[in-house]
Amino acid sequence: MRVLAAMSGGVDSAVAAARAVEAGHDVTGVHLALSKNPQTYRTGARGCCTIEDSRDARRAADVIGIPFYVWDMAERFHEDVVEDFYSEYAAGRTPNPCLRCNEKIKFAAVLDRAMALGFDAVATGHYARKGDDGLLRRAVDPGKDQSYVLGVLTPAQLAHSMFPLGDTPKDQVRVEAETRGLAVARKPDSHDICFIADGDTAGFLKNKLGSATGDIVDQATGEVLGSHDGSHQFTVGQRHGLGLKRPAADGKPRYVLSITPVDNRVEVGPREALRVDRIRTGAPVWLASVRTGSFEAEVQLRAHGEVYPATVTVEDGGLTALLHKPAFGVAAGQALVVYDPDAAEGDAVLASGTIDASSSSEAASETQPLEAARV
Template identity: 75%
Template sequence: MRVLAAMSGGVDSAVAAARAVAAGHDVTGVHLALSRNPQTYRTGARGCCTVEDARDARRAADVIGIPFYVWDMAEQFHSDVVDDFVAEYAAGRTPNPCLRCNEKIKFAAVLDRAVALGFDAVVTGHHARLGPDGLLRRSVDLAKDQSYVLAVLNRAQLDRAMFPLGDSTKAQVRAEAARRGLAVADKPDSHDICFIADGDTRGFLADRLGNAPGDVVDATTGAVVGRHDGAYAFTVGQRRGLGIGVPAPDGRPRYVLSITPKSNTVTVGPAEALDVDTVTGVRPVWIGGDQPTGPVEAMLQVRAHGSTTPAVVELTDAGMHAQLHRPVRGVAAGQAMVAYRPDPAGDVVLGSATIAG
């Protein structure tokens, strides 16, 4: 097959491209230039969005022996990922930009362009598996598994995707990169948001949304216990940096329970007030076989790198509804709810939706 390899400049995408070549595919490498000004994004060997990353990707393509191009997708990335990130926080939600980038950029814009150019599939360095049955599964390396951020993809996108690293641990990927002579073998992983250069999400949002003072209110007493400079700086479940000047009557820590942009209020309370036993999502995607006509048992994950909880999941006219068998804490609107098949392995993705709030 003719395959387009998305090469970020990191070790994972380089090894994924090399494996695609080894499997006999006709591979072309492409690096996505996502920053309007690469110097304003994170610098250093971090694996995404910088000038250094483009150079690392080119060198890896040279070693592998494949053609290499750079595609400028900065405007679309800014519109679909960065602007969406800011708008979601302004609306009191907590977005996951990696989910949006996979959905809107890597497996929409890039895949559409690849197909138009005659490519059969796009290969990436994501740690996930696609079996012969076409079902999306967790990586064998659960610590690096990225099926959660890929669960937003639809069936047509998955049918043209390749994830060669899903059967390997990260240590095995690095060792293979070293054997292949790839200079990125020891390059650090990227953990932060790629378009926030200094890692200061609160400062990034403040620059774009401005100063917006408001009240921090105790859910139990209704009393104002503090002030904030912008409700967008908080997320559900947050404990530190709340700006509370009045100790709780019981002396226990308070957590962010909700964010209300309309009144610019952050509501705080005890940890147990975070418990929820139902979760509702919008824009559902079902990829685990035929779409169910009624409730199904599943294992539900509601945050990246979080654990799963048994639940009954049902698709409705409004989206996806999950009734949890036991409460979970810190469910934040804007994140994804991802349902996995409830078999012993628990690694097959059934579907996903964006948590409403």
């Protein structure tokens, strides 16, 4: 097959490209330029949007012996990922930019262009597997599994995707990279959000969305406990950075429980108020056969997060997951990914949906969106 290998400049994508060649495919490497001004995104070895990364990808392609190109995706990336990030926070939601990048860039814009140029598939360094039935499954290395962030793929996109590293632990990938003479063998993994240069998410949002003074309120009593300069700088489940001068009566920390952008209001309370067991999503993306009614499954609510047994019901155009044990901190805007734990070849991704709201079946109040995170 003709395979386009997406090469970020890191060790994973380099080894994935080398394995595709070794498997007998006709491979071409491509690096995605995601910023017209790379210095405004993260620099050094921690990101995936830097000039250094482009150079590392090119050197790896030379060692592997494949053609290499750089594709300018800066405008599309800014519109579909960065602007979406701004708008979601402005709406009081907590987006996952890695999911959005996979959905809109790596397996949409790139795959579409690759298919138009006559390629049969796109290979990436994601840690996930495809079974003999073509379904997406967890990687053998649970600490690196990325099936969650790939849960946004459609069956058509998955059919033209390759994940050569899914059956290998990360430490073995690094050893293999050294054996192959790839200079990126010991390059650190990327962390945080690649397009925020200094890692200061709150500052990044403030620069774009501005400041507006609002109240921080005790949700239970309505008492004003403090003020802030923009509700978009918070995420539900957040504990740090609230700037409250007076502790709770019981001395326990307070957490963000809800964010209301319309009146710029942030409500806080105890951790127990973050407890939820019912989660609703918008329209799901089905990676396997579309299901109806209710069925038993496992759900994951954040990348590398805990897995929850649940009863999932398809209703009102979305999914409702009733967790068999409660979760704490589940943010609107994040993804709920549904797995079949009984699949013959290992956990298979059935569907994903963007979380709209969550609630506790024990609470008398209406829904409250959550997810533990720190801005």
